[in-house]
Amino acid sequence: GAGVSQSPSNKVTEKGKDVELRCDPISGHTALYWYRQRLGQGLEFLIYFQGNSAPDKSGLPSDRFSAERTGESVSTLTIQRTQQEDSAVYLCASSRGQQGNTIYFGEGSWLTVV
Amino acid sequence: QKEVEQDPGPLSVPEGAIVSLNCTYSNSAFQYFMWYRQYSRKGPELLMYTYSSGNKEDGRFTAQVDKSSKYISLFIRDSQPSDSATYLCAMTLSGNTPLVFGKGTRLSVIA
Numbered sequence: 001g002a003g004v005s006q007s008p009s010n011k012v013t014e015k016g017k018d019v020e021l022r023c024d025p026i027s028g029h030t031a032l033y034w035y036r037q038r039l040g041q042g043l044e045f046l047i048y049f050q051g052n053s054a055p056d057k058s059g060l061p062s063d064r065f066s067a068e069r070t071g072e073s074v075s076t077l078t079i080q081r082t083q084q085e086d087s088a089v090y091l092c093a094s095s096r097g098q099q100g101n102t103i104y105f106g107e108g109s110w111l112t113v114v
Numbered sequence: 115q116k117e118v119e120q121d122p123g124p125l126s127v128p129e130g131a132i133v134s135l136n137c138t139y140s141n142s143a144f145q146y147f148m149w150y151r152q153y154s155r156k157g158p159e160l161l162m163y164t165y166s167s168g169n170k171e172d173g174r175f176t177a178q179v180d181k182s183s184k185y186i187s188l189f190i191r192d193s194q195p196s197d198s199a200t201y202l203c204a205m206t207l208s209g210n211t212p213l214v215f216g217k218g219t220r221l222s223v224i225a
Contacts, residue, residue, distance in 0.1 A: 004157075033212055042120075042202065042217035043158070056212060091157055102148070103213060105157040 002026070004106035006092050012112045013082055021077045021109045025094030030072050033093040033103065036061075043091065049075060050097055082113045117141055120203055120216025129225050133190040137203035137216045140184065144205040144214075147179050149188045152200045152218065161201075162188065193223045 005024040013019050025032050034046040045059040049069045060066070064082075069075040079086055089108040120137045127133055135149075146165055150158035162177040164170045164186075170177045176189040186205075190197055200220045204213040 035215075040122075043204075043213075043215040045212045045214070048212045059212075102160055102163050104160060105150075107157040110155070 004092055004094050004104055006090075006106040006109050008109055009107065010110045010112075012114060015084060015113055016081055018078065018080045019082055019111060021079075021090050021092075021111070023075045023077070023092030023094075023106060025073070025075070025092070026104060029094035029096055029104075031095045031097035031103075032069060032075050033095075034067060034075070034077050035091045035093065036088045037091060037108070038088045046077070046090075079111075082111075084113045087111055087113045117214050118203065118205065118216045121219055122217050124220040124222060126222045126224060127193055129193060129195060129223055131193050131223070133188075133193050133197070133221060133223075135188040135190075135201050135203075135219050135221070137186050137205075138184055139186075139205060139214075141205075141207075141214075142181070142184065143207050145208065146206045147177070147186050148204045148213065149175075149177055150202040150204060150215075152202060154199075158202055195223050195225045198222045 007022045032049040035043040037043050047067045048056040051072050052069045064080045067077045089110045091108045093103045093105045095103040118139045149162040151161050152158045164177050164179050167179045167181045174191045178187040200218040202218040203216040206213045
């Protein structure tokens with residue numbers, strides 16, 4: 001597709017379960033970013049990939065959060081043993097990864113932990 | 115002090131008004147500045163992109179960057195009800211490093 005694609009668009013899960021969120025970046029974009037946005041809040045950086053390596057994981061909030069990326073393609077964000085405070089929209093973005101290139105967002109995966 | 119400060123609003127204006135949205139920041143190394151528009155339950159959509167100081171105009175939108183004051187602005191002329199959204203400022207050190215966002219300003223344009 002033309003844009004960043006994320007799935008699922010909505011997910012309701014029980015506390016303690018694991019969830020996987022998927023991001024398919026724009027074709028040709030080498031850089032991929034995950035952000036979290038809690039209700040009424042700004043975007044909180046989680047992790048950044050350049051190709052399939054992650055030079056910046058500084059935003060991952062705990063060891064329950066992990067992410068991987070296959071080549072310069074799909075990325076998966078995994079949250080283990082979900083907690084209610086994990087409820088948020090998880091936004092993925094991609095860019096060409098070159099100096100001065102802009103970053104484009106997907107529509108997000110809306111996670112509710114009950 | 116947060117890296118990027120943005121008044122969350124809400125800001126309510128009548129249709130046709132000029133809207134001014136602002137952010138301040140603390141890191142003088144930021145070089146790339148962006149404004150995103152986010153409609154309810156949608157992902158952020160890039161509106162304006164500016165490198166370093168100066169002005170950039172695109173239709174009804176003008177972005178200004180004043181690096182000496184660490185202050186950026188977005189002006190919307192002839193505002194329309196369809197401009198009602200949350201506006202997020204964002205900035206970064208280089209073009210391929212993570213963006214740092216403000217919390218967003220919620221704007222309502224009343225017909």
